Amino acid sequence: MDISYILNELGEDRSQYFNAVVPPIIQTSNFAFNSFADLRSAYRDEMSTYVYSRGINPTVDILRRKLAALDGAEDALVFNSGASAIYCAVMANVRSGDHIVSVQRPYIWAARLFDNVLPRFGVLTTYVDGTLVENIEKALRPETRIIYLESPNTLTYELQDLAAVAELARARGILTIIDNSYCTPLYQKPHALGIDLSLQSATKYIGGHSDTLAGVLTGPKALLKKIFDEQLLNTGSHIPPFDAWLLLRGLRTLPMRLERVSQTTRQVVKYLKQHPKIERVLYPFDEDFPQRELARQQMNGAGGLLTILLKADSHAQIERFTFALHCFLVAVSWGGHESLILPQAGGMDPADFDPAVERHRLARLYIGLEDADYLIRDLEQALEVL
Template sequence: MDLSYILNELGEERDSYFNAVSPPIVQTSNFTFKTVADFRRALNNEYDAMLYSRGQNPTLTILRQKLAALDGAEDALVFSSGMAAISVPILALLKQGDHVIAVDNPYSWTIKLFNNLLAKFGISTTFVDGTRVENIQNALRSNTKLIYLESPNTFSYELQDLKAIAAIAKQRGIITMADNSYCTPLYQQPIALGVDLVAQSATKYIGGHSDVVAGVLTGSKALIQQIFNHEFMNIGPALSPHSAWLLIRGLRTLPLRLQRSFESTKTIIAWLKQQPQINEVLWPFDENFKQTELAHRQMQGCGGLFSFTLKNSSLQKIETFCNNLKHILMAVSWGGHESLVTPSLAGIKAADYGINNPRHQLIRMYIGLEDPDYLIKDLEQSLKLFPF
């Protein structure tokens, strides 16, 4: 399906709403029926009916069709956060006594999901270094029901060979799920590589303006319907029609925004690598990145998120560098119009900072839509604090 068709037309029946270019926000909780027979039909199959907006809503239907098509999936569900799009399907697919293999260092709340919430229900998780397929193979147990992937992750960018891991899982009837927030479906299509379920934080690139929190899950109709009919309806992580509308609007410009972020990131990384204060840059499409061959094999482009370290990076040096940035904002998240810095050490107590711990030294940057020269000037004036 043509990308332009998906983003501009798919799911939009304009003649049913005054030929408006922009779809309506159907801000209703409830839908009415003229006959008991129609009402009964809807109550018996909410997956196919407009009954109540915890389940289906027409604005969300437009969005879901577009997101499913972008991923090459049969169906999509949207959620009130990316974390809900990860937690709800996992709760739906697993039961007491099941085992999960998850990659090391996924998003922090995903780690807590496995270590705290699932553990409470008797579901165990083995975290493995997913950069080597053998590590996944060696962790398999007779009760392994799910392999959870995040490629790349969003601080140190380790990748997994999605195709090879999906093939191993399929042979054994194990479900694979991947967090594709870093790439979006424009730069990576895990379903085409054999992955069963794909989650994304739509808060990032799909929303694209840092004004909505949302999540997406795509997969086969059978899996999505199973999740919808039980845990989705029970837990109730519905996205509001207004937020769905913001995501439809975000999708219109997604290719342009991604491309801009990708191109500016290349420019900024090339500049940073020439600065004597910089020790190392981590970005999957960088020629020195240890998995760059795999990155180019399974990704069509690279996001605007990368990390770097400063030479002799004491806690004070990192804090001074970040505090002194004038235009690059300090915050979590990414994927919006604004460039951001997220020092890893903000997540730990100052006393716990380990000068030899490479993860503590990482300074994550997200490159948004500003002019790259404007951002370089900001980086330059802060790096100047540490002359070489």
């Protein structure tokens, strides 16, 4: 299916809303019925009709169709955050006594689900270095129900061989879930590699304007129906129609925004690699990245996230460098128009900083839609302060 068709036409029936070019926001909580038969049918399957906007809504439906098509999936669910998508996808597929294998250091709210919530219900998680499939295989138990992946992750960008992990999981009847937020469906298609469920934070590149929160989950219709019935409806994790409309707006420009961000990022990486105050640059498509070949094999692009290892001896140096920047905001998340920086030292007590620990000297950069020269000049003057 052509991406231009998906982004501009799929799911949009303009004759149903006065031939408006932009789909309307169906801002209603409730939907009326014309017969008892229709009402009974809706009660039996709330995912297939409009009952109450905590479940399915017409504006959300247009978005669902587009997101499923982008991922090459049967269906999609849209949540009020990426954390909700993770929670519902996992909780609907485990029960007491089950076991999960997860990659090391997943997104913080995935880790807190695994470490703080699931153990209360007798579900345990084993963390492994997912760069080697053998590590995942060794961690499997008879009670393992989920292999949880994040490829690449969003700080040091370790990848997993998705096709190999999917083959391993299928042979044992284990569900695979991936956080695909780094790549979006434009730069990586996990379902084509055999992964069962693919999720992403739509807050980031899909929204693209830093003005809405959302999470997306795509996969087989039957699996998503189970998640919808057991978790989404019960947790109130639905996305409101206005936020769905904002995501539809963001989708229109997604390819060109990603292309622009990727092009600028490559220029920034080239500059930073030669700077004497930068010890190392981490970026999946860089020629020195340890898993570069795997990245090029299963990804079509690498977007705007990169991480630098600063040559710094103190917490104060990193703080001075960070706030000397004028064009990079100190903030979490990514995927909007604005460039960002998030140093690991920023979340630490200065007394705990140890320059011998490389992770303490890492700073993640997100490259936004600004001109490359504009950002490079800013980095140059801030590195002089460092």
